[in-house]
Amino acid sequence: MTALRPHAEDQYSDELALLAATDDRIRPPGWRLSPQAVVTYLLGDGAKITPKYVGPRRLIEVAVATLATDRALLLLGVPGTAKTWVSEHLAAAISGDSKLLVQGTAGTAEEAIRYGWNYARLLAEGPTEDALVASPIMRAMRGGTIARLEELTRVPSDVQDALITILSEKTLPVPELNTEIQAQRGFNLIATANDRDRGVNELSSALRRRFNTVVLPMPASAEEEVEIVARRVAQLGASLDLPAVPTALEEIRRVVTVFRELRTGLTEDGRTKLKSPTGTLSTAEAISVITNGMALAAHFGDGTMRPADVAAGILGAVVKDPLSDGVVWREYLETVVRERPDWLDFYRAARDA
Incomplete structure (x- = not known):
């Protein structure tokens, strides 16, 4: 069976391997490529690396630089400006895995961002590590990789605020187990939101401060x-x-x-x-x-x-x-x-x- 739409890290595995083999620049902790190589992967080199995004180079440099800091990245723009596409390729280039994804909707629950429970095991054993169901964001924290959250402004405001502790303290408390998950170096979050949804579920000022926002424009010409x-x-x-x-x-x-x-x-x-x-x-x-x-x-x-x-x-x-x-x-x-x-x-x- 052939996947209809392979993940970026699978579809462009040869290009990622080529960049990794020739990349001699400093790589942030947990990154598979240096920031310069990530930008080359996104924009292409005119030879063996095909462009994944056509647009201002500086925008991609700012996005990549943000992910090398402790600030999360918010990609903002009208529908159809390649926010999801850029998010996926950034995660593939940096972590080699673009699949740690939360799809934001009006029905997204807090468990999708924090963690949930296997209720059969919870009833049989009580709250245990084995009964806990990690969210994609929790798994990214444990592995020191990039997590993605699509359509952040569609997520209810009280659920959005579950991100505040994760992004500011880089920890995820699990009070039921009297413990916490500490993010490993390399962890970060890429969220997307579209301009047309501004006002659906506005980000709180506290949450907005945790993001560096990069606006992806429509093609210039x-x-x-x-x-x-x-x-x-x-x-x-x-x-x-x-x-x-x-x-x-x-x-x-x-x-x-x-x-x-x-x-x-x-x-x-x-x-x-x-x-x-x-x-x-x-x-x-x-x-x-x-x-x-x-x-x-x-x-x-x-x-x-x-x-x-x-x-x-x-x-x-x-x-x-x-x-x-x-x-x-x-x-x-x-x-x-x-x-x-x-x-x-x-x-x-x-x-x-």
């Missing part, structure tokens, strides 16, 4: 976003055994252009102001639209991706609210897309969709 989408689509296509679509780049540029114009509320030439839909139209959504278009072209077409293969996907990404977003999309089609001579096929496909 259209070319940068096209590069990101093209690279990620190629990776996904290979993992899903989708045939290569030679004309995909043209449609990638079109999808990126549509998303960026609607996201910013302005056409590329700066001449026409546009209404923006309620959705984020993120890079991640662009990747999804193109991947779906590749599947349509490969399995239900002749292998050439055409506007009709991406039109329905774009419609689904843009129109989240049928009333308000539907108006935005129709106005964009009639005032912008229709006026571009080389976009007439896309205009017809989008109208049909």
